[in-house]
Amino acid sequence: MTHGEGWQAHKYLPLTAAERDEMLKVIGRASVEELWAEIPAAVRLRRPLALPPALTDADLLAHLRELADRNGHADRFACFLGGGAYDHVIPSVVWHLAGRAEFYTAYTPYQAELMQGELQATYEYQSMVCELTAMDVANASMYDGASALGEAAVMARDLTDRSQVVVSSAVHPHAREVLRTYTQHLGITVEDVPHQAGRTTVDAIRAAIGSGTAAVIIQSPNVFGCIEDGEGLAQAAHDAGALLVVSISDPLSLGLLQPPGAYGADIVTGEGQPLGNHLSFGGPYLGMLATRAAFVRRMPGRLVGVTTDRDGRRGFVLTLQTREQHIRREKATSNICTNEALNALAAGIYMAALGRQGIRRVAEVCARRAHYARERLRTIPGVRAAFDAPVFHEFALRLPVAPETLNARLAERGILGGLPLGEWYPDLADGWLVCVTEARTRAQIDTLVAATAEAVRA
Amino acid sequence: MTPRDFPLIFEHSVPGRIAAALPEAGVPDVSLEEIIAPRLLRREPAALPEVSELDLVRHYTRLSQRNYAIDVGFYPLGSCTMKYNPKVNEDAARLPGFARLHPNTPLALAQGALELLWRLEQMLCEISGMDRVTFQPAAGAHGEMTALMMIRAYHRERGERRTRVIVPDSAHGTNPASAAMCGFTVTTVASDARGNIDVAALRGAVDDSVAALMLTNPNTLGLFEERVVEVAEIVHAAGALMYLDGANFNAMLGVTRPGDQGFDVMHMNVHKTFSTPHGGGGPGGGPVAVKRRLEPYLPAPTVDRDGERFILQHDRPKSIGRVRAFAGNFGIFVRAYAYLCAYGPLLRQVSEAAVLNANYLLARLRPHFDLPYDRVCMHEFVLSGRRQKAQHGVRTLDIAKRLLDYGFHAPTIYFPLIVDEAIMIEPTETESRQTLDAFATALIRVAEECATNPEIVRSAPHHTPVRRLDEVSAARHPNLRWRPPVPTAGGVSAGED
Numbered sequence: 001m002t003h004g005e006g007w008q009a010h011k012y013l014p015l016t017a018a019e020r021d022e023m024l025k026v027i028g029r030a031s032v033e034e035l036w037a038e039i040p041a042a043v044r045l046r047r048p049l050a051l052p053p054a055l056t057d058a059d060l061l062a063h064l065r066e067l068a069d070r071n072g073h074a075d076r077f078a079c080f081l082g083g084g085a086y087d088h089v090i091p092s093v094v095w096h097l098a099g100r101a102e103f104y105t106a107y108t109p110y111q112a113e114l115m116q117g118e119l120q121a122t123y124e125y126q127s128m129v130c131e132l133t134a135m136d137v138a139n140a141s142m143y144d145g146a147s148a149l150g151e152a153a154v155m156a157r158d159l160t161d162r163s164q165v166v167v168s169s170a171v172h173p174h175a176r177e178v179l180r181t182y183t184q185h186l187g188i189t190v191e192d193v194p195h196q197a198g199r200t201t202v203d204a205i206r207a208a209i210g211s212g213t214a215a216v217i218i219q220s221p222n223v224f225g226c227i228e229d230g231e232g233l234a235q236a237a238h239d240a241g242a243l244l245v246v247s248i249s250d251p252l253s254l255g256l257l258q259p260p261g262a263y264g265a266d267i268v269t270g271e272g273q274p275l276g277n278h279l280s281f282g283g284p285y286l287g288m289l290a291t292r293a294a295f296v297r298r299m300p301g302r303l304v305g306v307t308t309d310r311d312g313r314r315g316f317v318l319t320l321q322t323r324e325q326h327i328r329r330e331k332a333t334s335n336i337c338t339n340e341a342l343n344a345l346a347a348g349i350y351m352a353a354l355g356r357q358g359i360r361r362v363a364e365v366c367a368r369r370a371h372y373a374r375e376r377l378r379t380i381p382g383v384r385a386a387f388d389a390p391v392f393h394e395f396a397l398r399l400p401v402a403p404e405t406l407n408a409r410l411a412e413r414g415i416l417g418g419l420p421l422g423e424w425y426p427d428l429a430d431g432w433l434v435c436v437t438e439a440r441t442r443a444q445i446d447t448l449v450a451a452t453a454e455a456v457r458a
Numbered sequence: 459m460t461p462r463d464f465p466l467i468f469e470h471s472v473p474g475r476i477a478a479a480l481p482e483a484g485v486p487d488v489s490l491e492e493i494i495a496p497r498l499l500r501r502e503p504a505a506l507p508e509v510s511e512l513d514l515v516r517h518y519t520r521l522s523q524r525n526y527a528i529d530v531g532f533y534p535l536g537s538c539t540m541k542y543n544p545k546v547n548e549d550a551a552r553l554p555g556f557a558r559l560h561p562n563t564p565l566a567l568a569q570g571a572l573e574l575l576w577r578l579e580q581m582l583c584e585i586s587g588m589d590r591v592t593f594q595p596a597a598g599a600h601g602e603m604t605a606l607m608m609i610r611a612y613h614r615e616r617g618e619r620r621t622r623v624i625v626p627d628s629a630h631g632t633n634p635a636s637a638a639m640c641g642f643t644v645t646t647v648a649s650d651a652r653g654n655i656d657v658a659a660l661r662g663a664v665d666d667s668v669a670a671l672m673l674t675n676p677n678t679l680g681l682f683e684e685r686v687v688e689v690a691e692i693v694h695a696a697g698a699l700m701y702l703d704g705a706n707f708n709a710m711l712g713v714t715r716p717g718d719q720g721f722d723v724m725h726m727n728v729h730k731t732f733s734t735p736h737g738g739g740g741p742g743g744g745p746v747a748v749k750r751r752l753e754p755y756l757p758a759p760t761v762d763r764d765g766e767r768f769i770l771q772h773d774r775p776k777s778i779g780r781v782r783a784f785a786g787n788f789g790i791f792v793r794a795y796a797y798l799c800a801y802g803p804l805l806r807q808v809s810e811a812a813v814l815n816a817n818y819l820l821a822r823l824r825p826h827f828d829l830p831y832d833r834v835c836m837h838e839f840v841l842s843g844r845r846q847k848a849q850h851g852v853r854t855l856d857i858a859k860r861l862l863d864y865g866f867h868a869p870t871i872y873f874p875l876i877v878d879e880a881i882m883i884e885p886t887e888t889e890s891r892q893t894l895d896a897f898a899t900a901l902i903r904v905a906e907e908c909a910t911n912p913e914i915v916r917s918a919p920h921h922t923p924v925r926r927l928d929e930v931s932a933a934r935h936p937n938l939r940w941r942p943p944v945p946t947a948g949g950v951s952a953g954e955d
Contacts, residue, residue, distance in 0.1 A: 008804055012542055012733075014890035015811050023814055023891060027821040032810045035817060036713055038682045038834055043719045049712045050584050054802035057546045064796060067574050068555025072567030075554045081562045084783055091478050093511055101529035102522035105543050108739040110535070110870075112929075113922040114862050116464070117525035118738040121518070124467050127940040131504040137938050141740065143596035146783040154639075174783035181757075181779035185610060185641030227498050258500050271783070280551075281571045282561035282784025283596065284741030296936065302739065307932035310917075314463040315924040319932040325599070325635035326873075330644045335635035338597035338729065338744075342737030349518055352467050353477040355508040360500070361480045364490065371493045372485035390494045407564060419562050442484045 077416040078444040082394045082435025086274040094276040098346040112317045119316035122304040125348035132254045133268045134261025135290035139301035141344040142287025145271025146175040150182025151300045152267045156215035156243045164189045164212045168200035170222035173424045198224045198387025202232040209240045219247040225394030234264030250274045253392045255363030267291045276350025286343035300334030366393035370436040376449045394435040403432040409455040467507045477511040505942040524923045536838045536870035536882025539730035547793035561784040572768035575761045578795045587717020588747035593786035594757045601725025601744030602636035607778040608755035609670045620669035626655045628678045628874040653679040653831035664696040674703040678874040680838035690720025707731040709837035712806030723748045732794040743790040811887035812837040822898040826905040838884035852908040854879040860918035864900035
């Protein structure tokens, strides 16, 4: 191909060279080059892009399989990793439906009459999130759990007209980092409150908050898997006139645990990945955000509501858009535009697949298997529980060997061991965060225990 | 719900049904209360729908049939680049080595994933003329915010306190909103008679309190900023930086590079330019590319190469910090990488065809609508429906709704804000001449109907699953969720509020 003159057939490009010439005639141009006349010559690229040569589908897939096969994924290894992303069983039905091209090749539903499917599915998702969290209203999605938490802090500042947020050190470190990034230029100060024995205590929170506190931010179950005393922390926050923001790292936990709305949370954020979305090395995931009805006009993100058409039929539209950037520009509640709609769709399908009974049952299986694993692992000489607080499906242990060393040994046995905690918590350099979901069988747990015992002994 | 309403999933619910096969715990039975204190346990189960698997399949299949998508038909939404989403990219993203890879996997067991990101970064640098890329931003607006925070950090390190960001009046709403989230005040600069940023006004607005100019190029009128080099000189002379909103990057691949035009930082929308599906509103991917001088401020971690190994580099002392958890929307970047591999240097022809298609469609439609800025367009163009409004009392909204009856998605309307009754059309390169002709014929027919039968346009759509929806009452009386029915004296009342 000579640069600028070649015109090749490509399966994604329907215009033939003959059609190109006819179309140029219609617009009164002699060549495609003439279409670039308004681009200053000095900034035109005078060489072909230095990209690797084009691949056919077969070569492309071979190349990508080669890259993919170098990864230690959760079908090859028994995965006991959690720490913000969770390997749950995804029923086949979820992506057979969410993967329908009518959904995934659609744009944001700006023409509501043509997009009732997307809009209704989003309304249903919002409703299910409300049911799960026991909150009044949920939005259509945010980028991920961590960015949703950042937005919640800004929202709390706006709602209270106060500028300090207090965050438990048992909130996931990524979420706390994002919280700082989001608030750093808005005059919001972020104060960390150290956990005590793996939990956030009411006393520590009471000592940290005052009349300038907009929000107390906790995660439950927290980064160590421990279930927080939501009721007591809500009381402490409210006594000081602050809001309680609760971050949920695995919404399936709410099948079993008291939902934040039941213990007084004002804003709930969450990572929706565990609801039917793939691990996918960290994304695309799904930020959940729910709140009280009174706060809806300070919410970030899209909302779908019910209305009627001119024949009186029920229909769905994007609503309360005067909060949003395309209307309010610099006065919007957030800059968010594109969100994670397809992941929210998958989450809705997943929640409906499990239903009222199933979500409790899956959560219970997680809790029971995790409990079993924790009890078995702590019988290994030198291994002890890092904290005694009750947990859902994730728990921290302290090891007599370096967690990284143990993990390397386990990897040889086809096991992805727990997450070493030292990088996030230097005082837990021997800390090992193990997650057991319903996707881990008893046999896998027993293998983990045996392999760990052997490696620790060696 | 009336008999004519399409049911909600909740309205299919029958107590006792389930659409998932559930495991037994399979471990020694312990009372739940021994594991978790009763006061921490949920008392009322969440009122999720109870349906069979077939109920679930039919419900969502039917919902999908009440949707419009690229795979169904032409989607000329200006500024959205609704190009074809290749199927092989979906296969690639679903490979277990990618889809089933946990983000906390030890890096030694994630080398393939890291290498893919590293290779994609090299490609994006070549295409953009930039030096480094972060993959953390999940969408365009997220990228804007990330970039502006880097700009803030850059100025702060130089001991300067710059508080203003300049945004043209034609900009996307995300630009000023992102600036506000970074604590900047926004100065709006007008466009000139040719649709470029007004250079004289820019000169007047720039001083040492300005941190950056946020420019979209080609701009939202679909026009190349003819004086971009001069604009960059003005901005840089004042010590400010040039930010490119890359929403319209599809117009210039292999033709001209932002890094060569004088931009210091840009975001790309991979869900526009690089064909990743938009998913009905997301997920997207908003990688930010920077020139060397902004590299120290990139969000940590970056994907670096250390000899033969690929690592996540956390040691970035000047970093603005994280903007999301983990390493970004990885599954989306697998698709973008596959897309670029399928083109190689032929990528230039993408932009050539996109711009040719837009100019062709413009030539077909020009006699029938006002064209406020009559120039060679790039990948999109903006018409005005003011003639139809003035002469026939038909608004652009009505024209858009009437197009739905002809089986097309409508263009973007009422944007950019500087064009009265704006109709913004972007055909993309993946559409055939026959599709463009069919769309032009439909839009011309609607223009004729504005004169011959304006009522049918004003009352459109007529053939969609629902007719014109009442947005005002939706906002006035928000019903944002289904609620479980509550028993009443006379039976059960509907739960919607």
